[in-house]
Amino acid sequence: MTPIPHATPSRRQVFGIAAVNFGLIMFLLLYAGIAILQPNYLEAGLFMNFLRRAAPLIILAGGQLYVILTGGFDLSMGAVVTLVVLAASILVNGDPNATWPMIGVLYLMGLAVGLINGLVVAYLKVPSIVTTLGTMLLTNGVALTWSGGAARGDLPDNFRDLGRFVAHDVWLIGTLPMAVIVLIVFMVIAGWGLHGTVYGKRAIAIGDNARAADLAGIPVAATRIAAFVVSALAAVTAGILVGGFSGVSVNAGSGLALQAIAACVVGGAQLLGGRGTIWSALFGALSLFSLFTLLNLAGLPQALRDSIQGLILIAALGASAWRERRKA
């Protein structure tokens, strides 16, 4: 038997930092590009605004990361965002008093989707990519049936403020958008869940080798289900923010699930599980969003932006595959 060099914990740690650095470096480079085109992006105010617009994608990536670490995918996130936006406008329907109870209802809906995803994957053994594809169609269908295929109802100001309210005259940074507070709270909780609890260790162990984790006594099914629930709840949170600042539309969430997966990958999380930190989600999403912003400022048509996003994705994964092979 040959010794297995990769099994030593110290080595993993080193790689974790290296992976984070890649996402962070990419974000800094892209943001520098933005600053060259538009120097006032260096002001605190515009940076806060940038964060505010990036918040939904970062939150989605944070949720998606839980599922990716356990070795799965969650394609249903975008559909959950659409459902949340449409459902919120129908349920709340312009009544400010209904906002908080209805946000509770929205989270219950997210919980239901997450539980369905998790239970189907864990007990019916359907691969998560197929399961969440199914729930994506299902959730989208429910949202469109319920709303009749068009946006209706209205969101009151106190609901929309979650996404668009900006506090002025804050010490040191000038302005502080509400969405950034939501973002920080969410990411702190998500990061604590992954790195401060036993749960995170279990999730990574399962993603690395589910059978070994099972034999070691880790509750594989429960851990997987929890990951899908976290992911769906993140999608609800992102949906509330999206509803707040872009208003109600039937394709509010289209493409977001794949962007969230892409963000995690760019940040250095490994698809099919076993490696990744909360920083991968944060810096990956920030890199992706600053890329969108940069291409937008450069005046490229929307469609070509998609192409460049595709190239960046391939390059990011190609680079990580290359690093991997050089190590082996």
Place this chain on the structure above:
Amino acid sequence: MSIEARPQAVRFGRPFRFSFAFVLFLISVAIYVCTAVVTGEVNQLSLAGLSGLFQRMVALGLVGLGQTFVILVGSIDLSVAALISVVAVLASFIMHGEPAMIAPAIVACLLVCLVAGCVNGMLVGFGRINPLIATLGTGLVMQGVLSTAFSFMPGSVAPRFEAFAYSSLFGIPYPVCLLVILAIGASRVLSSTPFGARIYSVGGNPEGARMAGIRTERVVLGAHLIASLFAGVAGLFLAARLQSGTPWVGRDGIYDLESIAVTVIGGTILAGGNGGVAGTMAGVLLFASLDASFNMLGVDAFVKQVLRGAIVIAAVAVHAVGNKEHVA
């Protein structure tokens, strides 16, 4: 898509696979016949009605055949939807209604497909990039370039080319004949050529296949070339059927995700190495007969989407449930 061979693959041996496809076939026929009888639309059971049903199968069936090859080899292809759009647009752009340009258009389209398949295969096989992200990336690139270049309807196909999609031989439409011939051909390739055997072995156990002297990268490349060619044929069919291609024809049909769904429903395992063409065709028939039945029953388009999502999950769960191994 996981790389390791999974012990449960033994359960889906050859005899089971064929009987499973056959059972799925019988269920689809039963659904179709029962709905036709219950709703009183008995004329749907005539030759004309049935050929209408089979016409629905052609586009998805062609893409599904190609997808079966890549999934069998342990990869996946998300770029087919974009490729279909590229081919449909390119065909109508080059033909521009001129019968003389039919052959050059077809050749050009298939060349584009070869290039696309080659890029996918190189990235996945030689670059070791996760197939999900690699093909997602190439799909984004193609879609972006296409919609930047053609934001309008680029001409239309030649009338004689269009006639191909609508005329028939002894009451059987030409496209259906084409699908049947290609399906039989694909099945022969998989079951009785060395290439087919290599596909199964690379998908089942890539490391073992390499040890046995198979150049696994080339097999992966070959499977991707086949998938792209099938997507191209589907694109040509859609161009003929719709008289001209639009840049969104592939994306609107969700051919990427639906082709994966029918392949998996047909019993081909996402991890690769087990399954076959018969199952995929049965899966396509299931989708087509459900679609036709929903139309006969007058189900709302959005509710149809909900049911479709539930059916995808249920159909895959039927043969995944009871699996002792963990899936992600």
